[in-house]
Amino acid sequence: MPKDTFFNLPEEKRERIMEAAIDEFATHPFHQARVTAIAEEAGIAKGSFYQYFEDKKDLFKYLMEQIVEKKMSYINCNLVEGKGKYGFFQLLREVYLSGIRFAKDNPRLAPIGIMLLSDKELYREIFGEHTDKSVDFFRQLLEYGKEQGAVHPKIDSVLAAKMLAGMSYALVDYIYADGRLDYDDMVIIDQMLYIIENGIKQKE
Amino acid sequence: MPKDTFFNLPEEKRERIMEAAIDEFATHPFHQARVTAIAEEAGIAKGSFYQYFEDKKDLFKYLMEQIVEKKMSYINCNLVEGKGKYGFFQLLREVYLSGIRFAKDNPRLAPIGIMLLSDKELYREIFGEHTDKSVDFFRQLLEYGKEQGAVHPKIDSVLAAKMLAGMSYALVDYIYADGRLDYDDMVIIDQMLYIIENGIKQKE
DNA sequence: TTACAATATGACTAGAGATTCATATGAATG
DNA sequence: CATTCATATGAATCTCTAGTCATATTGTAA
Numbered sequence: 520m521p522k523d524t525f526f527n528l529p530e531e532k533r534e535r536i537m538e539a540a541i542d543e544f545a546t547h548p549f550h551q552a553r554v555t556a557i558a559e560e561a562g563i564a565k566g567s568f569y570q571y572f573e574d575k576k577d578l579f580k581y582l583m584e585q586i587v588e589k590k591m592s593y594i595n596c597n598l599v600e601g602k603g604k605y606g607f608f609q610l611l612r613e614v615y616l617s618g619i620r621f622a623k624d625n626p627r628l629a630p631i632g633i634m635l636l637s638d639k640e641l642y643r644e645i646f647g648e649h650t651d652k653s654v655d656f657f658r659q660l661l662e663y664g665k666e667q668g669a670v671h672p673k674i675d676s677v678l679a680a681k682m683l684a685g686m687s688y689a690l691v692d693y694i695y696a697d698g699r700l701d702y703d704d705m706v707i708i709d710q711m712l713y714i715i716e717n718g719i720k721q722k723e
Numbered sequence: 724m725p726k727d728t729f730f731n732l733p734e735e736k737r738e739r740i741m742e743a744a745i746d747e748f749a750t751h752p753f754h755q756a757r758v759t760a761i762a763e764e765a766g767i768a769k770g771s772f773y774q775y776f777e778d779k780k781d782l783f784k785y786l787m788e789q790i791v792e793k794k795m796s797y798i799n800c801n802l803v804e805g806k807g808k809y810g811f812f813q814l815l816r817e818v819y820l821s822g823i824r825f826a827k828d829n830p831r832l833a834p835i836g837i838m839l840l841s842d843k844e845l846y847r848e849i850f851g852e853h854t855d856k857s858v859d860f861f862r863q864l865l866e867y868g869k870e871q872g873a874v875h876p877k878i879d880s881v882l883a884a885k886m887l888a889g890m891s892y893a894l895v896d897y898i899y900a901d902g903r904l905d906y907d908d909m910v911i912i913d914q915m916l917y918i919i920e921n922g923i924k925q926k927e
Numbered sequence: 928t929t930a931c932a933a934t935a936t937g938a939c940t941a942g943a944g945a946t947t948c949a950t951a952t953g954a955a956t957g
Numbered sequence: 958c959a960t961t962c963a964t965a966t967g968a969a970t971c972t973c974t975a976g977t978c979a980t981a982t983t984g985t986a987a
Contacts, residue, residue, distance in 0.1 A: 685893035
């Protein structure tokens with residue numbers, strides 16, 4: 520948790536620092552990211568950095584919290600109240616759609632989370648034992664889908680959840696690692712959902 | 724490319740060094756991996772390391788070559804001659820199956836490749852511009868599937884390829900990040916293929 | 928045995944980056 | 958003002974590791 524000093528800062532300065540942090544962590548994995556670069560970019564002295572944060576990890580944890588919170592805010596409105604009202608596949612569509620929207624609105628944030636996924640050790644330090652929260656989320660969703668009778672009961676929830684999570688990372692990649700930020704969300708989502716619902720087999 | 728000195732080494736010693744490298748790179752991303760640790764583990768002096776390799780990257784590149792070659796050897800026998808003989812989904816099954824077998828036989832190798840994927844810069848240095856070879860592989864396979872009439876023609880090959888690649892990483896995860904090394908390959912593959920072919924929707 | 932080449936070694940160097948610290952600035956208080 | 962408290966600063970320190978190098982050892986061929 521950042522020190523009080525940080526929260527006492529004028530908002531403009533705080534934002535400058537967080538922006539600098541985002542720039543650095545979006546382009547470098549945690550261990551490659553440099554405190555010096557963040558300080559320079561934010562226009563503060565290196566020493567000041569340590570007035571605000573315990574250390575590099577402290578800032579990173581705080582940033583991740585912000586990212587998760589922001590990402591959640593994209594899901595909530597459409598989903599939370601919707602459960603029960605919508606069917607499983609509609610929910611799933613909403614989840615991916617909010618993922619796309621989040622990624623498009625915050626192109627620098629998504630890569631930070633994805634990079635973190637590949638540093639299991641750091642991930643654990645930040646989110647605790649559960650190796651991947653999103654897998655768990657999809658697993659629950661799938662089980663709900665089974666109850667509803669929407670998902671084939673023989674599907675292995677854990678495996679399918681891993682697949683769905685893997686696909687959502689693929690989605691992020693598709694959108695901007697490949698520069699398709701301008702594609703219509705609906706077109707992409709429809710494609711994905713079609714594949715997930717019906718598979719890729721040509722039916723006779 | 725390692726120096727001649729390395730290839731002149733007795734096989735036993737060469738293997739000791741590669742084993743040590745695998746241990747280090749399997750547990751640490753490239754930049755975190757320590758030459759010192761590799762030398763210690765292999766029981767050679769640090770200076771010797773530089774008799775054998777230009778630098779850390781030299782060893783890593785060489786190791787990746789070995790891994791790719793080994794992985795290829797799992798695919799080839801079943802697949803290369805099979806194209807034409809088998810249908811698209813059979814080919815896909817073979818691909819995933821060989822992926823599983825490779826991962827099971829070489830539990831420490833797969834993570835090395837997966838970690839590399841998240842270091843785009845290093846990846847490019849090693850494999851050149853193409854950001855992800857496996858995506859490209861799946862794209863070609865899908866296009867072949869379309870020609871065959873097995874894959875629905877409206878499927879976006881690039882998106883689907885990313886999804887398939889994402890799923891194959893998920894598969895590796897499923898198998899040993901979760902400790903299911905003992906699961907029957909066929910059961911897992913059947914699940915996955917079923918999902919990919921038919922989706923997860925419960926048909927009425 | 929001697930001389931030469933190839934290989935082995937670990938102390939040493941260089942550089943990078945995180946973190947600390949003594950000092951400076953400045954605002955608020957009395 | 959003088960004093961205190963919060964914040965700012967960047968030079969100095971500390972740690973870590975890649976990579977070098979002068980020296981020692983081993984193997985070999987004459």
